[in-house]
Structures are given as structure tokens and as C-alpha cells.
Amino acid sequence: MTAISITSRRNWDPVVKLTHWTIAAAVLVNGALTEGGSWPHIWVGYALCAILALRLLWGLVGPAEARFSAFPPSPAKAIAHIRDIRAGKNHMEPSHNPLGALMVYAIWGTLGVIIATGITMAGLPPHAAEHHKASARAMVAIASDADEDEDAGGSAQDSPLKDVHETAADLLYVLIALHLAGVIFETRRSGRQIVLAMIPGRR
Ligand code: HEM
Numbered sequence: 001m002t003a004i005s006i007t008s009r010r011n012w013d014p015v016v017k018l019t020h021w022t023i024a025a026a027v028l029v030n031g032a033l034t035e036g037g038s039w040p041h042i043w044v045g046y047a048l049c050a051i052l053a054l055r056l057l058w059g060l061v062g063p064a065e066a067r068f069s070a071f072p073p074s075p076a077k078a079i080a081h082i083r084d085i086r087a088g089k090n091h092m093e094p095s096h097n098p099l100g101a102l103m104v105y106a107i108w109g110t111l112g113v114i115i116a117t118g119i120t121m122a123g124l125p126p127h128a129a130e131h132h133k134a135s136a137r138a139m140v141a142i143a144s145d146a147d148e149d150e151d152a153g154g155s156a157q158d159s160p161l162k163d164v165h166e167t168a169a170d171l172l173y174v175l176i177a178l179h180l181a182g183v184i185f186e187t188r189r190s191g192r193q194i195v196l197a198m199i200p201g202r203r
């Protein structure tokens, strides 16, 4: 606990760093590598749920700059922050800046919708192994061992939950693109290496 982290550059605590990169990895894996509804997708999903829960708990009991109270969702502050940017003012924020804070809550909220709909479709962990995706799709039909779960009624194939899950995933990709644009913009504007503050092992 030195004053350096406040005055010269931020350094997130290990829980924030760990949860950030594991959440990012889980989103990448489930968005790009696993098939929706497959067991790897569902288990990565449970892990994502646990990691997000840890980060949210940390928002209550973690160090000052990781707490929700350090970055309240405030449109008014976000607008004031945009004014500061336009006026060329450059404050060192102790936590997420007010615009970044809105993005953080938007990402968490969207993840919450994805997780809630995903778990509702898949069931809680003891039942997940029994979950089978409807094998109507050609790809699955070719790849799977013949008649696995052909017409089981357990699929969420046409369910509105699935639509919400997929739409929220699409929204998440948009938010992530904006998040990365924000990180690049803020790095250039402030001249601070904000990404380094998120890299594990740095002090
Ligand atoms: C950021 C994380 C996630 C992303 C990006 C994501 C994305 C998707 C997408 C795009 C689909 C539709 C795929 C398709 O039609 O083949 C899907 C389906 C599904 N996802 Fe996720 N998902 C995520 C997290 C989760 C979680 C947390 C769970 C539950 C623990 C979950 C459970 C499911 C299930 C059960 C389906 C299959 C619905 C069906 O066709 O029967 N997903 N996911």
C-alpha cells in the first residue's frame, strides 16, 4: 500500500486482474470456440458465472478502487467527463472513469442476462451432463454417433430463452468492441498505460 499507485499509475488488485482476463477468456471461448449448448460451452458458462460472482462480491468487500462505490453508474458524471475530455482536462481517476464505469455495468448486466438464460436452458450443474442440444442440424448429425437424442423434448431450440441468450451475446460483442475502442482512446488521450495496470504480476 504505497502512495505510488494513487499518484503515478493505477495497478488493479489481483482479483480484478484475474477476473478480468478469465471473463474475457470465457467470452472468447464460448463466443468463438465452443458450440452453443455443448457441454464445454455449458461448463465454461458455469465457470463464467462463478468468476463474475467473485468479481461482484469483490465490488462489496475488495480494496477501495475495486468497489462499486468507487465507480457508481452515473450518466451525469459521464456527461461531465465528456465535457472534461472536450476541454482537454485530464484527471487521474482512482478507479474506472465515469464513462468506463457505464461500460463496466453494461458488460456485467449483459453477462448476467447471458448467464441467467444459459443456466435456465441448461439446468443447474448436476443436470448439465444430461443436456443435449437438438441434433437437427446437419453438422451435428454428421459429427455425432447416429441417433443421440434425436427427438428429445429437452432442447431449447425454439425457445425465446435461446433468442434472448443469442441476442445478448451479440450485444456483448458490440459492447466489447466499444470497450476496446475506449481503452485505446483513453490510452492515447491520457498518455497512461492503462492496459499495463490490468496485466498480472506487475507492481
Ligand atoms: C459470454 C458467454 C456466452 C456466449 C457468448 C454464448 C453464446 C451462445 C450462442 C451464440 C448460442 C447459440 C449457438 C447456436 O445456435 O448454435 C448459445 C447457446 C447456448 N448456450 Fe451460450 N453463451 C454464453 C454463455 C452461456 C452460459 C453461461 C450458459 C449456461 C451455463 C450457456 C448455455 C447455452 C445453451 C444451453 C445453449 C443452447 C441452446 C439450444 O440451442 O438448445 N451459454 N450460446
Ligand code: HEM
Pocket (backbone or CB within 6 Å): 016, 019, 020, 023, 024, 025, 027, 028, 055, 066, 095, 096, 097, 100, 104, 107, 108, 176, 179, 180, 183, 194, 195, 196, 198
Ligand atoms: C471479452 C473481452 C473483454 C471483456 C468482456 C472485458 C470486460 C471488462 C470489464 C468488465 C472491465 C471492468 C473490470 C473490473 O472492474 O472488474 C474491464 C476493464 C478493463 N479492460 Fe477489459 N474486457 C475485455 C477485453 C479486454 C482487452 C482485450 C483489453 C486490453 C487490450 C482490456 C483492457 C481493459 C482495461 C485496461 C480495463 C481497465 C479500464 C480502466 O482503467 O478503467 N479488456 N474490461
